[in-house]
Amino acid sequence: MTSAREVEVTCPCCGAAFNAPELMSTNTFGGRTTDLHARAVGFDPIVFMVGTCPQCGYTDYSHNLIKGDIILTDDLKRRVFDELTPHLPVEQRINPALCYEFLAKIAQWRGTDPLKIGDLYLRAAWCCQDYGQQQGEHSNRLAAIAYYKRWLDHTPLRDEEYFVITYLVGELYRRVGNADSAREWFDRVLDGVGAEAGEKLQRIAELARQQRDDPKEML
Numbered sequence: 001m002t003s004a005r006e007v008e009v010t011c012p013c014c015g016a017a018f019n020a021p022e023l024m025s026t027n028t029f030g031g032r033t034t035d036l037h038a039r040a041v042g043f044d045p046i047v048f049m050v051g052t053c054p055q056c057g058y059t060d061y062s063h064n065l066i067k068g069d070i071i072l073t074d075d076l077k078r079r080v081f082d083e084l085t086p087h088l089p090v091e092q093r094i095n096p097a098l099c100y101e102f103l104a105k106i107a108q109w110r111g112t113d114p115l116k117i118g119d120l121y122l123r124a125a126w127c128c129q130d131y132g133q134q135q136g137e138h139s140n141r142l143a144a145i146a147y148y149k150r151w152l153d154h155t156p157l158r159d160e161e162y163f164v165i166t167y168l169v170g171e172l173y174r175r176v177g178n179a180d181s182a183r184e185w186f187d188r189v190l191d192g193v194g195a196e197a198g199e200k201l202q203r204i205a206e207l208a209r210q211q212r213d214d215p216k217e218m219l
Helices: 062-067 074-087 096-109 114-130 134-153 160-175 179-192 199-213
Strands: 003-010 017-025 050-052 059-061
Touching: 003 062, 017 050, 017 062, 050 062, 050 096, 059 062, 059 096, 074 096, 096 114, 096 134, 114 134, 114 160, 134 160, 160 179, 160 199, 179 199
Parallel strands: none
Antiparallel strands: 003 017, 050 059
């Protein structure tokens, strides 16, 4: 089962004290979805991996907040106050999806690799899915697609990671209801993985074919 605790931390942006979650244990007994979400039995561990300051909205991975050595530039602090603080919910718990959306924005301001930003938006989408927030799930999947495509455009290697992300773009398009784009991206995997490719690449190609022709929720 997934277990977590709360640890008091100090916000590196505004100096407020707040409780950040700390993941203590988890599992992967819930299987894996075809958009590559490793499910746990019990609570989803990703909701315990980030913490958001309820005063200003600064968000970071919990282990960074607990370690307590984060140094922020004045420009990043200003952007947090200007662009995140106004979107904090009033008198209610911060939704995990919003935590990941905030973390994705901060990652953008820091110039983080588009692949990692795409992953953050995908996690936000997973949180929205679990909370029944269809509009947020849709918009975060589209944001993930945009950053994954940006990464693919600047990645010279055609290795396993490249084809996993290409497949994932197709699967995310399928999940937002864009069947034509989904097929296009699944076909890119099938066209790019030749018969001589290794076992791992062949599995990616088979998954792309399955999700194109007879899609399933779980791997």
